[in-house]
Amino acid sequence: MYRTAAKRFLGVGFTTSRLLRLPKPRPNPTIITPYSHASALCTSSIGHTESPIGNQSVNPNQSDPTAASSSTAREEGPRRDESSRKKPRAEFEEEQARVLAASLRHVPRLGWTEEAMIAGSREVGVSPSIVGSFSRKEAALVEYFMDECLQLLIDRVDSGLDLQNLIPSERVSKLVRIRLEMQIPYMSKWPQALSIQAHPVNVPTSFKQRAMLVDEIWHTVGDGASDLDWYVKRTVLGGVYSTTEIYMLTDDSPEYRDTWAFLDDRVKDAFDLKKSIQEAKYFAQDIGAGVGKSFQGLMNGVMQTMSRRGGSSAF
Amino acid sequence: MHLTSRADSSLSLVSSSQGTNFAEAMALRSISRRFGSRVLSYRSSSVASLHSHATSFGFQQVKEEEKRKLVGNVFSNVASSYDIMNDVMSGGLHRLWKERLVGKLSPFAGMKHLDVAGGTGDVAFRIFDAVNSVKRRALRKVDEDSLEETQIYVCDINPNMLNVGKQRAAERGLGDNKSLVWVEGDAEALSFDDNSMDGYTIAFGIRNVTHIEKALAEAYRVLKRGGRFLCLELSHVDIPVFKDVYDLYSFKVIPNLGELIAGDRESYQYLVESIRRFPPQEKFATMIADAGFEKVEYENLVGGVVAIHSAIKL
Numbered sequence: 235m236y237r238t239a240a241k242r243f244l245g246v247g248f249t250t251s252r253l254l255r256l257p258k259p260r261p262n263p264t265i266i267t268p269y270s271h272a273s274a275l276c277t278s279s280i281g282h283t284e285s286p287i288g289n290q291s292v293n294p295n296q297s298d299p300t301a302a303s304s305s306t307a308r309e310e311g312p313r314r315d316e317s318s319r320k321k322p323r324a325e326f327e328e329e330q331a332r333v334l335a336a337s338l339r340h341v342p343r344l345g346w347t348e349e350a351m352i353a354g355s356r357e358v359g360v361s362p363s364i365v366g367s368f369s370r371k372e373a374a375l376v377e378y379f380m381d382e383c384l385q386l387l388i389d390r391v392d393s394g395l396d397l398q399n400l401i402p403s404e405r406v407s408k409l410v411r412i413r414l415e416m417q418i419p420y421m422s423k424w425p426q427a428l429s430i431q432a433h434p435v436n437v438p439t440s441f442k443q444r445a446m447l448v449d450e451i452w453h454t455v456g457d458g459a460s461d462l463d464w465y466v467k468r469t470v471l472g473g474v475y476s477t478t479e480i481y482m483l484t485d486d487s488p489e490y491r492d493t494w495a496f497l498d499d500r501v502k503d504a505f506d507l508k509k510s511i512q513e514a515k516y517f518a519q520d521i522g523a524g525v526g527k528s529f530q531g532l533m534n535g536v537m538q539t540m541s542r543r544g545g546s547s548a549f
Numbered sequence: 550m551h552l553t554s555r556a557d558s559s560l561s562l563v564s565s566s567q568g569t570n571f572a573e574a575m576a577l578r579s580i581s582r583r584f585g586s587r588v589l590s591y592r593s594s595s596v597a598s599l600h601s602h603a604t605s606f607g608f609q610q611v612k613e614e615e616k617r618k619l620v621g622n623v624f625s626n627v628a629s630s631y632d633i634m635n636d637v638m639s640g641g642l643h644r645l646w647k648e649r650l651v652g653k654l655s656p657f658a659g660m661k662h663l664d665v666a667g668g669t670g671d672v673a674f675r676i677f678d679a680v681n682s683v684k685r686r687a688l689r690k691v692d693e694d695s696l697e698e699t700q701i702y703v704c705d706i707n708p709n710m711l712n713v714g715k716q717r718a719a720e721r722g723l724g725d726n727k728s729l730v731w732v733e734g735d736a737e738a739l740s741f742d743d744n745s746m747d748g749y750t751i752a753f754g755i756r757n758v759t760h761i762e763k764a765l766a767e768a769y770r771v772l773k774r775g776g777r778f779l780c781l782e783l784s785h786v787d788i789p790v791f792k793d794v795y796d797l798y799s800f801k802v803i804p805n806l807g808e809l810i811a812g813d814r815e816s817y818q819y820l821v822e823s824i825r826r827f828p829p830q831e832k833f834a835t836m837i838a839d840a841g842f843e844k845v846e847y848e849n850l851v852g853g854v855v856a857i858h859s860a861i862k863l
Contacts, residue, residue: 355775363654363773
């Protein structure tokens with residue numbers, strides 16, 4: 235629902251535009267409100283810029299293609315005035331975001347459950363009845379967390395993450411590692427989150443969120459391809475991410491060293507796989523060329539015969 | 550004036566012999582005889598032509614003060630057979646509808662809930678059960694705050710209905726339970742404090758209220774911030790063929806069932822007429838939004854025979 239608020243302010247193409255690689259729109263500033271809470275939870279918080287907590291103010295500290303952010307900020311002003319009728323809806327979504335953000339603090343103790351959300355709503359000063367109105371309750375909490383982490387990742391990248399000296403496979407490793415580290419505080423309850431995401435009702439949303447995440451990582455790494463390769467790359471990275479995430483669940487090593495080693499190996503495999511697919515493709519083309527030539531010859535013969543016949547009938 | 554004084558005298562006769570079917574039927578029959586000749590002409594006039602001090606009692610136009618009394622009589626009359634009639638008329642479906650209502654509410658331990666016009670306690674018992682099973686499950690993760698007691702208030706304007714409810718509570722062994730509180734009161738003028746309730750439900754009751762806006766305003770007043778308003782009500786069906794089947798069932802079958810089982814045709818005639826006079830789903834949703842509620846939504850059950858409207862106070 236917080237995404238739909240963003241969509242309304244920034245136009246329909248918000249989520250789809252990410253996948254189509256349009257210039258990154260800034261999300262609704264109200265989503266940033268729990269930002270400072272979320273960043274406190276994230277272990278790797280180096281280089282974060284603090285955002286002022288303000289409901290309707292645009293965050294000036296975000297380092298971003300400034301043209302894009304200031305133009306959307308200017309657009310948001312007049313648009314907010316004329317859509318004052320829709321304000322109640324936005325208010326509900328703000329409240330929901332606030333409650334969910336507060337609930338995250340209770341998750342390590344109470345799990346991804348209604349109890350955590352009830353505790354969160356009590357903290358915010360709202361009647362816990364509001365939890366009853368969240369669609370697919372626990373899933374709302376998990377999805378909120380996933381979106382928050384994606385946003386954090388984007389912000390980390392925007393605020394100058396150094397990727398220049400790394401080869402693509404190392405870049406991918408680093409980004410996946412950053413993202414997975416955000417889940418460390420919730421690791422004890424993460425299996426529950428995964429099972430909630432796997433529930434058939436919730437699969438469409440969780441799939442979409444993972445797709446967005448994977449797309450973001452590839453985009454940051456510097457991939458601009460838009461052919462069939464695009465799907466292959468994202469699927470492969472999706473697989474790498476999921477397997478690493480699950481490995482992490484049972485990893486006891488200090489600071490998850492084993493997980494990062496596992497991740498590096500998988501990413502290397504993926505890139506090697508890519509190379510092997512390329513080689514297989516060239517091989518197939520070479521063979522195909524041979525077969526294709528003879529097929530071409532056949533087609534040419536057929537065309538000539540037909541044109542001769544057509545020509546003669548004209549007379 | 551002449552008519553109302555006659556109606557008054559017959560009603561006073563009724564109130565002295567409270568609860569007897571014959572007296573109620575007499576009263577209603579006398580009123581309907583007087584208004585009967587006007588019913589046809591009134592039926593053709595739309596709600597828009599209603600002048601400010603008249604309201605609808607089924608398809609009849611009555612003075613506002615009268616509606617309260619007439620409704621009171623209807624429910625005094627039907628109280629004892631209310632539950633049986635519900636089962637027969639809806640084929641047992643009303644239980645599912647109430648389950649759905651309570652499911653949507655998602656009751657939690659420590660909740661302060663108000664069920665208005667819930668005389669016989671159907672919704673209240675379900676909420677009580679839901680909270681106590683939740684409490685048992687969550688016992689190992691109990692938050693200090695939720696150790697406050699759950700309070701479910703059942704408010705009804707009709708003492709007869711409340712008595713049936715108290716009886717049923719006693720049968721379930723909840724007679725002395727502090728969580729269930731039976732209160733006599735009017736939906737348009739609740740005796741509860743502002744911002745005191747986490748939840749407010751009204752199941753099959755808002756149709757009978759004289760001023761719906763007042764009831765909605767009261768609901769808004771007593772709810773806390775974040776509190777939910779849920780209304781289960783018989784509503785309008787728009788599906789072509791099904792609508793006709795439903796109309797046939799309503800006007801032909803239900804009053805006859807009322808006569809057979811509860812011995813009271815007029816009350817059930819009133820019931821089906823009041824359903825038709827109630828605003829349709831969208832209009833009612835607008836009324837709820839006008840009272841100040843947010844995130845107003847409605848869900849049709851059985852193609853619109855029943856609708857659950859929900860909203861939040863923010």
